[in-house]
Amino acid sequence: MNRSKITLEMAEACYKYAKDIYPHKEKINELAKRISEETEMKKGSAIDYINCFFNMIVGTPLVHDMSERDIRCYFKNIENDYGDEILRKALKSLQLYLINEKQNHPSLQKLLNEYYQDFEV
Numbered sequence: 001m002n003r004s005k006i007t008l009e010m011a012e013a014c015y016k017y018a019k020d021i022y023p024h025k026e027k028i029n030e031l032a033k034r035i036s037e038e039t040e041m042k043k044g045s046a047i048d049y050i051n052c053f054f055n056m057i058v059g060t061p062l063v064h065d066m067s068e069r070d071i072r073c074y075f076k077n078i079e080n081d082y083g084d085e086i087l088r089k090a091l092k093s094l095q096l097y098l099i100n101e102k103q104n105h106p107s108l109q110k111l112l113n114e115y116y117q118d119f120e121v
Contacts, residue, residue, distance in 0.1 A: 014049035059089030061096035
């Protein structure tokens, strides 16, 4: 079966495995293959989601699209696993992505606003 829609299970697998290899980007291809075999996620999509995790952890702009649901999942996990300091970097990553994007993403902007409101920035 070849799925084209990314499920929450796939996103969670990408987060879990990306967290395990961070900061060793050289292992991404091997990891993406494993995720693809376990969840039927396309290898290229797994690579994109792993890179999004790496971008969020350091606060650089996301370079791949992710759904609001999946970004929310990443934010929740980052907050639980790394705390507020790294969560702020993840928020910055999304903010920079939204600034750089030519399209309007109201659900992502709303998500960003929710988190920033919690921080009273």
